[in-house]
Amino acid sequence: MVTLTNLPDAPWIRDAELNGPPEPDPVYCPVCGEDCSEIYFDKGGNVVGCDYCISRQDAGEWAAEEAEKAREIEEDRKCDERRLGDDW
Numbered sequence: 001m002v003t004l005t006n007l008p009d010a011p012w013i014r015d016a017e018l019n020g021p022p023e024p025d026p027v028y029c030p031v032c033g034e035d036c037s038e039i040y041f042d043k044g045g046n047v048v049g050c051d052y053c054i055s056r057q058d059a060g061e062w063a064a065e066e067a068e069k070a071r072e073i074e075e076d077r078k079c080d081e082r083r084l085g086d087d088w
Contacts, residue, residue: 029053 009017016022026035029050036050048054 029036029052030047031049032053034052036052038051040048040054042048
């Protein structure tokens with residue numbers, strides 16, 4: 001006679017007991033295609049990247065770098081104007 005106490009476990013339960021839980025399937029970033037652990041979205045819910053293809057930077061440092069780039073571009077423009085004179 002079979003009772004609930006002597007029923008064998010389901011095969012996936014026995015496998016988990018012997019081998020540990022199965023590894024989850026890898027998740028790939030829809031932007032860069034890399035295996036990733038986090039996906040980032042914009043406010044509209046659109047995927048913008050993952051922990052592999054998106055970098056993080058302090059906002060103040062970023063603003064300072066952008067200001068420096070703008071100064072360099074302006075200096076190059078002025079240098080070109082002086083070199084070319086009225087032809088510019």
